[in-house]
Amino acid sequence: MKLAIAIAVSILVGGAGPKMDADTTEWWRTTSELSxxxxxxxxxxxxxxxxxxKLVAARLEAAGVKPAGENGGWFQTVPMHEIAITKATIRAGARPLVFLHDLTISPNAATPARVDAPLYYGxxxxxxxxxxxxxxxVVCHGTHREGLPSGAEREKAVRAAGAVxxxxIADPGFAVEPPxxxxxxxxTVTHADAKPDRDPFLRMTLNAGSLGKLLTTVSKKGNVLIRDGASGKPLPSFSLRERFRASFTIRQRDIASPNVVGILPGSDPKLAGQAILLGAHLDGYGYGEPVNGDRLYNGTLDDAAYVALLIRLAERRHGKPFQRPVIFAAWTGEEKGLLGSRWFVAHPTMPLSRxxxxxNLDQLRPIFPLKLxxxxGLDDSSLGEDARAVANGLGIAVQNxxxxxxxxxxxxDHWPFMQAGIPAVNFxxxxRPGTKSEQIYRHWYRTGYHKPQDDLKQPMDFKAAADFNRFFYKLVERVADDPQPPAWKPTSPLRPR
Structure with missing residues (x-):
C-alpha cells in the first residue's frame, strides 16, 4: 500500500502545474493514505x-497529541441504527423505474415492503x-423559489390531502446545487437511542428526467412540466391513470463507529478551560451505485484531505503547545446527518464549558485559485474577525x-456546537460570478460531489491547497494564542439567548 501511495503522490507532484512544496506534499501524502x-x-x-x-489516532499520537476520547483512549463510540433498502422493484403502470437512477426513497422503521397506490401530479x-x-x-415539483411552497409546506399540504x-421532483432549476x-x-442512519420513526408516509425523490415515465397518458409532456417548474411558471394538477407499484427489500441493523478525539494541552494554566476544537469528518460514502463504472466513493476532498490537514498541523507542532489547549476531532457519521458531532455534543468526553x-474544515475544494x-459564521463571532484578519494578511478576500x-x-459538523452556544466557523x-473559477466550482458539484470521481485522480490546484493550509495554520495560531477567548457578537441571531 505504501508503494502505491508513493507512486500516486509522485505522479501528482510531477504532473502539470507548479510542484508542491514540502508541507503540501506531506499533506497530500496523508490524504492519499486516507482516501x-x-x-x-x-x-x-x-x-x-x-x-x-486507527491511522488518524496513531498519527496524532506520534505528533505529540494526547488521547481525549472515552476512558482515556482515542475513540468515542457512536452507536447507530441503520435502515437500508438493499433491493427495489418499482413500476409506474407498465413502465419500470430504475432504483437510485429514476428515484430514491428515505426509508424508516415503518416503510412497507410493498406499495400499490395511484399517482397524482400536484x-x-x-x-x-x-x-x-x-x-x-403525490408528485411535487421540488422548487426552492421564494414565494412557492417549501419542502415542509409541500409535505404538510400532501399529508393534509390524505395522500400516502x-x-x-429534484429541481434541475436549482443551479447552485444541481441534483x-x-x-x-x-x-437512513440514526443514533441508536433515537426514537424509531414509525410514520408510514413515503418520502421519495424523482429524477426530473424520469417524469415522462409517469405521464404516459397525459398530453402535456414531462419535459414541458419540468421546464415550467424549473422557471417558476404556473403548473397544473391532475390524477394519473398509472399506479405506483413497488417492492422493497429492507435491512435493519445496529452499527457503531468511533469519533477520534485528541488534545494538545496548552501552555498557559489560566487558559486551560478555553480549548479550541479543530474538527473535520473522517467518514465518506464507501461503496455505492456505480458512476461511469466506478462504485467506490473515495471522498478525497470530502473530507479526507481536511482530516489530513488536522494531522499535518499536529505534525508541524511536534508536541509544542499553543497557549490554549487545542482539541483534534475526526468525526464519524457526518454524511449520515452529523451523527458523530451531535453525539459528542450530547455526550462530551470533556465538559462543553471548556x-x-x-x-471546522469541510466543504473545501482546492480546485481553483484561492482569492476569495x-x-x-463570519459576522457571528470574533472567530469571523480572526478569519478576516488572517485571510486579508495573505491577500485573500472573505465574504458571507x-x-x-x-x-x-x-x-x-460545526453546527451542533453553534446550537450548543459555542462560536464556530467553517469555510x-x-x-467571482462569471469567472473560470465559478465554472470549475459548478462543474465539480455536478460531477464530483458525493460521487466516485471525488478521488485522488481529480484535477487539483495545489497552490490553492497550500494557500488554504497556510491560512489554517495561521488562524489556529492566532485564536489559540489570543489572550481573549472567542466571543459571540451581540448582533448575531445565533448567539445564546
Missing part, C-alpha cells in the same frame, strides 16, 4: 472506517392543488455565504 482505494471510502460503521480511525403542491389526492402518492406519500444522480444508496470555539473565501438557500451553515472556496 486510496484500500480505505474503501471509509463508510460509517465499516471495518475500513475503523482502519482509517405541481408545486400548494394546498388548493390537491383536492383529489387522497390515498395517492410524496414523490418530490445528483444516481444516488449512492438509500439508507470548549471556547470551533474551527466564504466564511460561515452568497448562496444561503443551500443552507450550508447547518450542513456540517468554502469562493469565486
Amino acid at each position: 486510496n482505494d484500500a480505505m474503501e471510502g471509509r463508510d460509517t460503521g465499516s471495518a475500513a472506517y475503523l482502519r482509517a480511525a 405541481g408545486y403542491c400548494a394546498p388548493g392543488a390537491l383536492r383529489n389526492a387522497r390515498g395517492a402518492i 406519500g410524496i414523490l418530490t 445528483r444522480w444516481p444516488y449512492a444508496y438509500a439508507r 470548549i471556547a470555539g470551533v474551527i 473565501l466564504t466564511v460561515h 455565504d452568497p448562496e444561503p438557500e443551500r443552507n450550508l451553515l447547518r450542513r456540517t 468554502v472556496f469562493g469565486y
